[in-house]
Amino acid sequence: MASAKKFSGAFWALLFLLTSVPILRADDAVLFDDNDLMVVADPQEGNVPAAAPTAPPADPAAPAEQPAPAGQPAPAEPPEGTFQVDLEPREIPEVFPGQPGPAAEPGPETKPEPAAAPEAAPEAGNGAAPGGAAVPLDSPAGNQPAPSAEPNPAEPSQETETAPAGEEIELVKILVSPPDSVLEQIHGQPTALADVLNGVTAPAERQRITETYWDVAEALALYHLSLISAGDIEDCITRFTQQGTPSESQTAVLISARRLASQRSAEAKIALAEAQCRLAEIGRQNGASNQTIRLAIPTDAPNTLPYQTRFERINREKRLSPQAAYYAEAIPAYYEMMTMYNKAASDALEAFRTLYFTGGISAETLLSAADKLNDAKERLIRSVSAYNKMISAYVAETVGPDVSGQRLISTMIRVPDRSSIPNWNAAQPTRVASAVPIPTQYSPRRPRPVSAEIPQFDSSAAPNPESGVRPDQNAEMLR
Amino acid sequence: MTSFRSFPFFVFAVLFGALLAVTAGLDAQPPQAPGSETPSVLPPDINGAAETPQAAPESAALPESSRTALDAGKPDSLELTPEQEDQLFQITKVIYQVPPTRSGGGDAEIVEIPLSLYEALSQIQSGAERLAAVESYWSLRSKIANLNIETHIKESAEKASGILGQATVDTPDFKALMDVYRVYLSSADARIAQLRVEIREGQIDLMRKTRRSTERGWPIPSSTPWYGNYSLQSEAAQSRSFELASESILIPEKIRAGYASGFSLGAPENLFSPEISTFERIDDGYLYLKTLENKRLAALGYVRVLESLNNSIARYVGAYSSSIDSRTFVNCLIGSEEE
Numbered sequence: 001m002a003s004a005k006k007f008s009g010a011f012w013a014l015l016f017l018l019t020s021v022p023i024l025r026a027d028d029a030v031l032f033d034d035n036d037l038m039v040v041a042d043p044q045e046g047n048v049p050a051a052a053p054t055a056p057p058a059d060p061a062a063p064a065e066q067p068a069p070a071g072q073p074a075p076a077e078p079p080e081g082t083f084q085v086d087l088e089p090r091e092i093p094e095v096f097p098g099q100p101g102p103a104a105e106p107g108p109e110t111k112p113e114p115a116a117a118p119e120a121a122p123e124a125g126n127g128a129a130p131g132g133a134a135v136p137l138d139s140p141a142g143n144q145p146a147p148s149a150e151p152n153p154a155e156p157s158q159e160t161e162t163a164p165a166g167e168e169i170e171l172v173k174i175l176v177s178p179p180d181s182v183l184e185q186i187h188g189q190p191t192a193l194a195d196v197l198n199g200v201t202a203p204a205e206r207q208r209i210t211e212t213y214w215d216v217a218e219a220l221a222l223y224h225l226s227l228i229s230a231g232d233i234e235d236c237i238t239r240f241t242q243q244g245t246p247s248e249s250q251t252a253v254l255i256s257a258r259r260l261a262s263q264r265s266a267e268a269k270i271a272l273a274e275a276q277c278r279l280a281e282i283g284r285q286n287g288a289s290n291q292t293i294r295l296a297i298p299t300d301a302p303n304t305l306p307y308q309t310r311f312e313r314i315n316r317e318k319r320l321s322p323q324a325a326y327y328a329e330a331i332p333a334y335y336e337m338m339t340m341y342n343k344a345a346s347d348a349l350e351a352f353r354t355l356y357f358t359g360g361i362s363a364e365t366l367l368s369a370a371d372k373l374n375d376a377k378e379r380l381i382r383s384v385s386a387y388n389k390m391i392s393a394y395v396a397e398t399v400g401p402d403v404s405g406q407r408l409i410s411t412m413i414r415v416p417d418r419s420s421i422p423n424w425n426a427a428q429p430t431r432v433a434s435a436v437p438i439p440t441q442y443s444p445r446r447p448r449p450v451s452a453e454i455p456q457f458d459s460s461a462a463p464n465p466e467s468g469v470r471p472d473q474n475a476e477m478l479r
Numbered sequence: 480m481t482s483f484r485s486f487p488f489f490v491f492a493v494l495f496g497a498l499l500a501v502t503a504g505l506d507a508q509p510p511q512a513p514g515s516e517t518p519s520v521l522p523p524d525i526n527g528a529a530e531t532p533q534a535a536p537e538s539a540a541l542p543e544s545s546r547t548a549l550d551a552g553k554p555d556s557l558e559l560t561p562e563q564e565d566q567l568f569q570i571t572k573v574i575y576q577v578p579p580t581r582s583g584g585g586d587a588e589i590v591e592i593p594l595s596l597y598e599a600l601s602q603i604q605s606g607a608e609r610l611a612a613v614e615s616y617w618s619l620r621s622k623i624a625n626l627n628i629e630t631h632i633k634e635s636a637e638k639a640s641g642i643l644g645q646a647t648v649d650t651p652d653f654k655a656l657m658d659v660y661r662v663y664l665s666s667a668d669a670r671i672a673q674l675r676v677e678i679r680e681g682q683i684d685l686m687r688k689t690r691r692s693t694e695r696g697w698p699i700p701s702s703t704p705w706y707g708n709y710s711l712q713s714e715a716a717q718s719r720s721f722e723l724a725s726e727s728i729l730i731p732e733k734i735r736a737g738y739a740s741g742f743s744l745g746a747p748e749n750l751f752s753p754e755i756s757t758f759e760r761i762d763d764g765y766l767y768l769k770t771l772e773n774k775r776l777a778a779l780g781y782v783r784v785l786e787s788l789n790n791s792i793a794r795y796v797g798a799y800s801s802s803i804d805s806r807t808f809v810n811c812l813i814g815s816e817e818e
Contacts, residue, residue: 248757252753274729
């Protein structure tokens with residue numbers, strides 16, 4: 001028995017080494033042409049220094065560029081009547097504030113391996129006690145801080161119905177903590193929910209803004225997920241190329257899966273940009289700087305814990321609307337749906353990992369498992385977004401306009417520990433060297449969006465009404 | 480997956496594998512316009528474009544996508560090399576072929592006429608109406624492209640199913656594989672039927688928004704959506720309104736997404752046919768179908784991205800100037816060669 005265990009351990013270790021080191025072989029080059037082999041890791045990719053060439057230089061004016069609260073003018077406004085795009089990427093904390101430290105970061109750069117099995121996650125999650133979990137205020141006036149309010153025994157208790165913490169941690173990371181390599185590819189500035197709600201008092205408008213904020217968070221998570229899924233496909237390709245020469249059929253299906261993953265990432269990125277523009281438009285309508293389009297990168301994590309509606313208690317003090325009663329009924333159902341999708345995603349992940357290390361399986365079987373995993377995660381992300389939108393609708397019915405700032409935020413999500421929020425100007429965190437094959441989109445060599453390619457606003461250049469826009473000179477060549 | 484290990488089956492597999500290879504070789508020819516006798520509705524210069532390239536030999540390396548050059552050179556560039564432009568042109572041309580679109584239901588012969596974007600917009604002057612008409616036009620154009628994709632994918636599945644069906648194998652595994660093919664084909668039939676309905680609805684919507692009647696026939700959009708780089712021209716103009724500014728952010732993103740989606744489809748001659756020449760094992764049957772499905776989804780994604788891009792361009796141009804005439808407006812959207 002002991003020898004069997006020893007053999008098993010050696011097997012896993014050997015397999016891990018094999019799957020972690022990209023090996024470009026002649027066979028690969030034939031089966032996967034240059035285009036399809038571009039994911040083979042550059043030996044230098046795993047050695048990106050902390051101050052990578054793509055890292056933005058320390059900006060002495062950075063404090064002034066911190067997310068400006070909606071409704072307040074930006075420090076440096078362009079001339080009246082003009083628009084400006086503020087697209088400079090900013091550093092984002094790698095881990096959501098308040099969460100346990102930056103341990104092994106799951107995601108596309110992390111290869112599925114037994115050591116990272118879900119069983120290990122709950123331990124990390126237990127440290128994230130729901131002490132600051134979101135609850136509604138007991139009354140619209142909100143005389144007591146929500147987090148310290150006594151929970152109503154008749155209502156769901158966080159202590160008894162807390163979602164599996166490990167799952168929450170993984171989910172939160174997917175949602176709000178994409179790695180630098182992802183953030184470098186998108187425009188915008190880190191923006192808290194409080195920032196976009198600042199100065200907005202109408203509950204209905206708050207709800208609209210909050211829902212759009214979660215739309216952006218959802219789109220960001222789905223974009224991140226698309227890259228993770230592309231990484232899963234790359235893992236599958238590595239798996240089959242290291243087992244030997246893939247057959248013609250295997251080669252065809254693996255390449256088609258890679259290409260589909262690339263297409264999906266491109267589409268997810270569009271959806272993210274569109275969601276960001278929608279949020280910016282709402283901010284403009286609510287009095288944010290009308291000279292700057294400020295694209296937001298959400299930094300607040302959505303609520304993934306049970307929500308105490310305290311409906312009975314609040315309803316005794318202030319007769320709530322039937323709509324609020326509906327939300328109070330629906331929120332637990334949405335929570336249950338979310339936990340079910342969470343379980344489905346965990347099961348799909350486990351199934352994928354198991355199949356990944358199972359010998360002799362078909363490429364079709366493994367890719368189908370990867371598809372199911374992607375689908376389960378996508379549904380999970382959408383369910384989290386739906387759950388938080390339901391909470392924001394309930395808050396709009398129960399929290400009055402006199403409650404604002406962090407108190408308002410605490411009625412919807414767990415308020416992050418501000419002391420743990422990394423300084424935006426802190427040195428760029430060192431990337432964890434990764435030796436596993438990663439999709440091209442993750443390549444640290446890939447430059448961040450080139451500002452020169454983004455339309456720049458030059459107020460000194462007078463528009464020429466005579467010259468309508470027209471397709472580029474490449475038109476003739478393309479046609 | 481179970482393999483065919485018995486010698487008799489192996490011999491048979493090799494035989495019909497060779498048959499499949501021959502068929503696949505024929506298939507590898509780029510899809511022709513739906514029936515050469517059917518007048519094509521593609522723009523004249525596109526019809527007269529380069530002859531379709533010969534299919535690469537099966538033994539040759541898989542066709543290169545231009546992503547290699549993109550990644551090696553300018554990963555985020557909006558400019559394409561001439562080779563990349565040609566490949567994207569070929570891909571888009573194949574995707575946007577117009578298949579037979581006559582819907583079933585009733586004996587009446589329905590006449591369908593090509594309708595260019597300019598023709599569709601010629602009777603509209605209002606900016607809002609024009610934008611609604613453009614969106615309806617591209618929506619219908621996308622549905623027709625989807626019908627083209629679904630039709631080709633189904634043909635490929637049918638061909639593979641037919642070849643597999645010739646096997647004299649009677650094992651449960653093989654029957655299960657054939658069942659999977661039957662389900663796939665039934666689903667494809669259903670999707671095609673649904674698309675025919677949606678196309679008819681789209682035609683009604685387009686006629687309503689372009690103030691056209693059915694006297695001359697049902698419109699089939701013939702203009703190809705824009706898929707290349709797009710110059711936003713005067714940067715100062717973008718500062719005039721929020722819509723101009725936001726679309727000037729989205730359009731470059733969508734162009735990049737269009738490139739990524741287009742090149743993700745692979746070589747034009749293999750858009751709808753997996754690069755699989757033989758079925759030696761049951762597993763190959765499943766892999767063929769999985770590859771086909773991946774190609775289908777990627778092609779549909781490309782169409783979605785181009786529709787989104789072209790609607791963005793229309794919004795940008797509409798916000799840029801509300802007073803330009805229809806011809807200039809169309810030129811700003813898809814170039815001047817479309818009439």
